[in-house]
Amino acid sequence: MYLLAVKQKLIMMKRFFLIVIIIIWSLKTSFSQTFIKDQNTKDFIIESFVSFAENNYTGDSDENKSAIYFTLKIKNLGDVPIPNLGPIKRSEYVNFIVNDSINNPLSLYNGADIAGNYMLSKGEEDTYTWWISNNTSIFGEVFTVQWQYIDTFSQKHIVNVKTRTVDELRLE
Numbered sequence: 001m002y003l004l005a006v007k008q009k010l011i012m013m014k015r016f017f018l019i020v021i022i023i024i025w026s027l028k029t030s031f032s033q034t035f036i037k038d039q040n041t042k043d044f045i046i047e048s049f050v051s052f053a054e055n056n057y058t059g060d061s062d063e064n065k066s067a068i069y070f071t072l073k074i075k076n077l078g079d080v081p082i083p084n085l086g087p088i089k090r091s092e093y094v095n096f097i098v099n100d101s102i103n104n105p106l107s108l109y110n111g112a113d114i115a116g117n118y119m120l121s122k123g124e125e126d127t128y129t130w131w132i133s134n135n136t137s138i139f140g141e142v143f144t145v146q147w148q149y150i151d152t153f154s155q156k157h158i159v160n161v162k163t164r165t166v167d168e169l170r171l172e
Contacts, residue, residue, distance in 0.1 A: 043078025048147045048154035050166040052134060066134035068159065070096065072147040073127045074120070081119035082150075085128040089118060095148040096130065098139050102148075105130055134161060144169060 049071040072094065076082045083089035091109040095102045107130055120126055132138060139145075139159075146156040156169040 043076065043080065044082055044149075044152070045073075045075045045077060046147065046149045046152050046154045047073045048145070048157065049073070050145060050157045050159055052164045052166075066164070067131045068134050068161070069129055069131045070145060070147075071127060071129040072149065072154065073125060074149055075125035076120040076122055079122055081121055084118045084120050085126040086118050090128060093150050094128070097146045097148060097153075099143050103139075105132075134164070 049069075051069045051071075052066060053069060054066055072085065074082070074085065083093050085094065087109070094104075094108060096104050096108060141162050142158065142160050144156050144158050147154040158167045158169050160166075
């Protein structure tokens with residue numbers, strides 16, 4: 001009889017801890033999502049860069065192939081924290097745009113689902129770089145790229161794979 005009572009108490013304690021964990025996780029998620037409503041999007045800087053480089057992405061030390069690097073950089077200027085570019089936040093708040101259409105690479109969503117609320121405070125910055133093989137030309141010989149962070153767009157770049165040049169698209 002005593003053993004049965006102890007087992008029932010253990011089961012109740014496990015349920016209690018599970019409910020507490022669910023409540024804490026819900027509160028953390030709610031904070032992360034609701035702060036955006038109060039965020040003034042002029043309180044951060046978003047920049048993008050495109051470059052060509054040699055990259056040994058095959059792992060074969062005798063084979064270097066050219067690659068195109070797409071870099072997003074954000075900096076918080078305001079008093080309200082903003083999401084960093086870690087795996088969790090990147091997939092929620094960042095889009096990669098090619099030829100004016102969202103074209104998010106799978107790696108935008110890869111990464112460990114780490115518990116915590118990773119935000120950038122005033123003055124902090126974060127950078128994320130994604131790359132493709134120049135030989136594949138998956139977006140075409142000439143294409144435009146830009147990033148979107150929350151609801152703000154970076155400058156747009158025109159990339160010419162054949163000539164390996166990048167120009168910033170200026171709106172007039």
